[in-house]
Amino acid sequence: MGLFDKFKNVFKTSNKPQVELYDRGLEKTRNDFVSKLSLLNKKYKKVSNEYFEELEEILIMADIGVETVMTFIDRLKKRVKHENIVDSEDLREIIVDEMFIIYVNNEVIVNKINYSETGPTVVLFVGVNGVGKTTTIGKIAHKLVNEGKKVLMIAGDTFRAGAVEQIEEWGNRTGARVIGAENKDPASVMYDGLEIAKNESYDVVLIDTAGRLQNKVNLMNELDKINKVIGKLIPGAPHETLLVIDATTGQNGISQAKSFKEITNITGIVLTKLDGTAKGGIVLAIKESVGIPVKFVGLGERESDLQVFDIEKYIYGLFKDFVEDETC
Amino acid sequence: MFENLGDRLQNAINKMKGYGKITEENISEITREIRLALLEADVNYQVVKEFINNVKEKALGEEVAKSLKPGEVFVKIVKDELVALLGGDKEDLNLKGNPAILMLVGLQGSGKTTTIGKLGLLLRKKYHKKPLLVACDVYRPAAIDQLKQLGRELSIEVYTEGKGDPVEISKNAIEYARQNGFDYVLIDTAGRLHIDEPLMQELKNIENNIHPEEILLVIDSMTGQDAIHVIEGFHSELKLTGAILTKLDGDTRGGAALSVRHLTHVPIKFIGVSEKMDGLEEFYPDRMATRILGMGDLMSMIEKAESVIDQDEAMKAAKKMESGKFDLEDFLSTFKQIKKLGPLENIIKMIPGMSKALPKDVHIDPKEIAHIEAIILSMTPKERRNPEILKASRKQRIAKGSGRSVEEVNRLLKQFDQMKIMMKQMKSGKMKMPF
Ligand SMILES: Nc1nc2c(ncn2[C@@H]2O[C@H](COP(=O)(O)OP(=O)(O)OP(=O)(O)O)[C@@H](O)[C@H]2O)c(=O)[nH]1
Ligand SMILES: Nc1nc2c(ncn2[C@@H]2O[C@H](COP(=O)(O)OP(=O)(O)OP(=O)(O)O)[C@@H](O)[C@H]2O)c(=O)[nH]1
Ligand SMILES: [Mg+2]
Ligand SMILES: [Mg+2]
Numbered sequence: 001m002g003l004f005d006k007f008k009n010v011f012k013t014s015n016k017p018q019v020e021l022y023d024r025g026l027e028k029t030r031n032d033f034v035s036k037l038s039l040l041n042k043k044y045k046k047v048s049n050e051y052f053e054e055l056e057e058i059l060i061m062a063d064i065g066v067e068t069v070m071t072f073i074d075r076l077k078k079r080v081k082h083e084n085i086v087d088s089e090d091l092r093e094i095i096v097d098e099m100f101i102i103y104v105n106n107e108v109i110v111n112k113i114n115y116s117e118t119g120p121t122v123v124l125f126v127g128v129n130g131v132g133k134t135t136t137i138g139k140i141a142h143k144l145v146n147e148g149k150k151v152l153m154i155a156g157d158t159f160r161a162g163a164v165e166q167i168e169e170w171g172n173r174t175g176a177r178v179i180g181a182e183n184k185d186p187a188s189v190m191y192d193g194l195e196i197a198k199n200e201s202y203d204v205v206l207i208d209t210a211g212r213l214q215n216k217v218n219l220m221n222e223l224d225k226i227n228k229v230i231g232k233l234i235p236g237a238p239h240e241t242l243l244v245i246d247a248t249t250g251q252n253g254i255s256q257a258k259s260f261k262e263i264t265n266i267t268g269i270v271l272t273k274l275d276g277t278a279k280g281g282i283v284l285a286i287k288e289s290v291g292i293p294v295k296f297v298g299l300g301e302r303e304s305d306l307q308v309f310d311i312e313k314y315i316y317g318l319f320k321d322f323v324e325d326e327t328c
Numbered sequence: 329m330f331e332n333l334g335d336r337l338q339n340a341i342n343k344m345k346g347y348g349k350i351t352e353e354n355i356s357e358i359t360r361e362i363r364l365a366l367l368e369a370d371v372n373y374q375v376v377k378e379f380i381n382n383v384k385e386k387a388l389g390e391e392v393a394k395s396l397k398p399g400e401v402f403v404k405i406v407k408d409e410l411v412a413l414l415g416g417d418k419e420d421l422n423l424k425g426n427p428a429i430l431m432l433v434g435l436q437g438s439g440k441t442t443t444i445g446k447l448g449l450l451l452r453k454k455y456h457k458k459p460l461l462v463a464c465d466v467y468r469p470a471a472i473d474q475l476k477q478l479g480r481e482l483s484i485e486v487y488t489e490g491k492g493d494p495v496e497i498s499k500n501a502i503e504y505a506r507q508n509g510f511d512y513v514l515i516d517t518a519g520r521l522h523i524d525e526p527l528m529q530e531l532k533n534i535e536n537n538i539h540p541e542e543i544l545l546v547i548d549s550m551t552g553q554d555a556i557h558v559i560e561g562f563h564s565e566l567k568l569t570g571a572i573l574t575k576l577d578g579d580t581r582g583g584a585a586l587s588v589r590h591l592t593h594v595p596i597k598f599i600g601v602s603e604k605m606d607g608l609e610e611f612y613p614d615r616m617a618t619r620i621l622g623m624g625d626l627m628s629m630i631e632k633a634e635s636v637i638d639q640d641e642a643m644k645a646a647k648k649m650e651s652g653k654f655d656l657e658d659f660l661s662t663f664k665q666i667k668k669l670g671p672l673e674n675i676i677k678m679i680p681g682m683s684k685a686l687p688k689d690v691h692i693d694p695k696e697i698a699h700i701e702a703i704i705l706s707m708t709p710k711e712r713r714n715p716e717i718l719k720a721s722r723k724q725r726i727a728k729g730s731g732r733s734v735e736e737v738n739r740l741l742k743q744f745d746q747m748k749i750m751m752k753q754m755k756s757g758k759m760k761m762p763f
Contacts, residue, residue: 057373060367060373060553061373061553062553063552063553063554066364066367066368070364128550128575128578129437129439129575129603130436130437130438130439130548130575131437132436132437138469159603160474160603161445161473161474161475161477161478161481162470162471162473162474162475162476162477163470163474165469165470165473165474166468166469166470166473166474168470169469169470170469173469211603213575213577213578213579214578214579215577215578215579216577246437246548246550247554248435248548248550248551248552248554248555248558249550249551249552250370250550250551250552250553250554250555250580250583250584251367251368251369251370251552251580251581252370252550252578252579252580252581253550253552255579255580273435273436273437273521275521276435276521276522276523276554276558277521277522277523277554277557277558277561278552278554278557279554282552301436301467301468
């Protein structure tokens with residue numbers, strides 16, 4: 001069974017409601033992106049230079065990294081030549097296939113939270129300014145509290161105006177406890193919070209941090225320090241460090257992933273704001289060049305607007321019509 | 329990862345040096361580099377396409393064809409064209425109303441609330457007038473607290489009614505401003521998606537009720553290709569009078585600026601360059617153009633070098649380098665040319681890629697340069713032209729004459745040899761040429 005068939009099977013067998021929910025969030029994404037791809041195949045029945053140029057445009061417009069797109073197109077062209085492909089129709093499968101390969105790259109990708117077997121599981125959230133770190137913490141707290149876990153949130157952003165109040169409001173919404181104090185340095189807030197988490201046997205600790213641009217040396221060093229404090233108090237922690245990336249982010253996403261990975265052991269990405277028109281394609285380039293998988297996606301501002309990332313569904317969302325014509 | 333666009337451009341420029349005439353074919357490499365540079369800067373795909381075509385047309389014109397430095401002239405054309413697209417006449421804020429009403433709108437997290445604070449501070453400083461900040465974001469958790477805290481920090485009053493109806497709040501705020509002698513009313517709105525119909529309607533209702541002098545779109549400079557949808561989305565619903573590009577203190581190239589300016593003709597009025605309240609600056613198209621191209625200070629280096637370096641001397645040296653006949657005599661003359669450019673570390677930092685390679689606090693001791701010069705000057709012209717004849721006794725004489733040690737003379741000779749190897753590599757295209 002080819003990869004593509006396997007891929008199609010996933011859609012056939014995966015439980016419908018979940019796919020639909022995910023689908024809904026990506027609806028605008030898909031409409032734009034996929035209708036363009038379908039149009040493309042209608043417009044060019046035969047594979048040609050113009051065909052590739054327009055395909056390139058579609059992929060670039062989805063913010064898939066420039067280099068990823070260029071090598072992707074080169075690879076396609078080679079296959080076309082090698083396999084003597086003439087009809088654009090025959091390229092459809094290959095495009096989806098190759099897209100999938102870029103992301104998966106023969107790895108087994110796990111997108112569950114890596115829980116600690118002893119003591120509290122610590123999850124640290126990092127990222128540039130305004131991407132949705134605090135909101136994502138609120139959403140994840142909501143999810144975990146619903147699963148019956150004892151959740152603590154630490155307001156590690158002691159810098160931005162209103163940051164502590166913001167996470168406190170998420171505490172009220174979700175029922176998770178919040179530890180935080182303004183005008184303290186982040187490391188000492190972490191210290192207080194983690195002590196409480198240990199002593200009162202919390203299951204999960206979600207740590208918020210201030211937004212920081214990846215080229216700011218001092219702020220990145222601060223993150224390093226935060227990490228060390230966490231590891232000292234709870235050996236092995238943080239068990240999970242999630243880099244939050246805004247789906248509207250362009251090529252800078254790659255630099256964000258690289259720089260944050262240098263300082264902390266990033267275990268996954270949360271791709272937020274996918275409910276807009278942005279496609280967040282930069283995560284494909286990030287996976288390809290930095291090797292960080294996406295674990296969750298944000299699809300709105302409410303506590304329930306969070307989904308576990310699933311590459312198959314993501315590509316499905318991007319290429320739906322493409323695949324559906326085939327299966328019908 | 330495509331790295332160091334500045335270096336890559338420099339490479340392409342160097343290759344062009346060999347061409348007698350510019351043709352469509354031999355500029356294909358540099359246009360390709362520039363195309364990638366623009367796409368990597370998140371410049372809109374269609375804009376890049378048009379742009380490259382325009383630039384090609386210009387480049388194939390007379391001016392460049394005649395130039396001794398086709399590569400440099402080409403890059404300059406690119407930059408000038410970009411500036412033209414980004415620029416136009418500078419447009420100031422319209423502050424005529426009494427009070428003047430400014431409303432900030434944009435996607436979630438783009439920087440509206442922070443920018444409201446910055447703008448309040450900037451206007452108060454510049455015009456010595458009284459701003460009022462208005463909290464119309466009734467949705468985001470703690471949005472009102474955030475604005476209040478900024479107001480407190482800046483000692484600027486904040487008008488809030490808690491979580492009411494944003495249209496009513498804005499109307500009441502203006503009434504309040506009139507009665508209490510405020511000159512500017514700055515309205516913070518909730519972040520929203522341009523496709524969120526109810527929330528876009530809310531903005532239109534505010535607009536229709538209070539008729540702001542300025543409706544400014546706040547955009548994150550890290551935005552990718554989606555920028556055009558966002559800008560068009562807001563522009564089609566509201567009468568945008570300007571845009572503010574935030575978070576430019578990051579390392580993003582900020583190509584979204586072109587989508588704003590070129591595709592919708594909304595002028596960029598300010599840029600955000602820090603999280604702090606004083607981090608709001610005027611927008612300069614030429615700086616933005618350089619940034620988008622990722623040329624570092626390549627442009628200013630080109631300009632500076634053009635104005636200072638004696639063209640004939642430079643050409644002579646370059647010819648010799650290429651032929652592998654570069655000797656210490658040429659080295660000395662090149663050295664003198666370079667010295668005219670100012671402190672060496674500054675010049676080195678202007679070379680794309682070099683600023684990263686050098687430690688931050690690098691300092692090239694001018695004394696050391698003087699020593700090198702002294703050593704070369706203590707050689708006879710014959711020795712300078714044929715350094716290989718320098719044996720122990722000659723070296724000793726040179727060391728004495730220059731007041732340096734024999735080791736230093738040896739080090740210099742070794743460095744010079746390495747340099748010659750580098751030059752050969754440059755010639756064969758294996759390495760980029762630094763100057
Ligand atoms: N539409 C949409 N908005 C989101 C999503 N996630 C977060 N937001 C919004 O984005 C804005 C910024 O979110 P925050 O959680 O404050 O972001 P942050 O990364 O903590 O910001 P800083 O702490 O200032 O760096 C808020 O208005 C959120 O409601 C999402 O998935 N979709
Ligand atoms: N480094 C940097 N950070 C900025 C700049 N402008 C805003 N920020 C940060 O970006 C984040 C979001 O800013 P806000 O002002 O809360 O954004 P907003 O548009 O009001 O967000 P919502 O109200 O949730 O839509 C905060 O962490 C700010 O400190 C800037 O120019 N540079
Ligand atoms: Mg936050
Ligand atoms: Mg705000």
